[in-house]
Amino acid sequence: MPAKKEDYEKVFNKLFGTDIEWHRLKLEDLITLATLFNSPDILISRLGGKVEKQVARKRFLEVGVEMFETVIDKWEGPLATLYKKLVGEESKKGG
Numbered sequence: 690m691p692a693k694k695e696d697y698e699k700v701f702n703k704l705f706g707t708d709i710e711w712h713r714l715k716l717e718d719l720i721t722l723a724t725l726f727n728s729p730d731i732l733i734s735r736l737g738g739k740v741e742k743q744v745a746r747k748r749f750l751e752v753g754v755e756m757f758e759t760v761i762d763k764w765e766g767p768l769a770t771l772y773k774k775l776v777g778e779e780s781k782k783g784g
Contacts (some may be wrong), residue, residue, distance in 0.1 A: 692721060692760050700756040701726075704748075725754065 697719040698711040704726065711719060725732055729745035761769055 692756065696759050697723060697758065699759060703755065704752045723756075729744055 694712040694714075694716055697716075698709075699708050701719075701722070702708055712729050727749060733745060734754075761772055
């Protein structure tokens with residue numbers, strides 16, 4: 690199941706520590722932003738700043754994992770089941 694606007698909103702607000710109504714943007718615009726945020730080198734260079742690559746990559750990886758976990762909860766199928774078993778969520782459901 691593709692991510693919804695609300696999923697992007699949660700992740701972006703957590704990333705920036707804001708309470709912005711990102712869902713008002715078109716889904717395509719949110720995807721573009723997510724792509725830009727997923728490339729910290731490009732984002733930081735466009736903002737005119739410099740930051741250590743490892744720090745930026747770590748933070749964006751953390752946000753990516755959070756977004757993945759938000760979406761995976763809604764998915765069914767063998768890969769979602771495997772992921773849930775690996776993190777121990779499937780056993781909580783009795784599966």
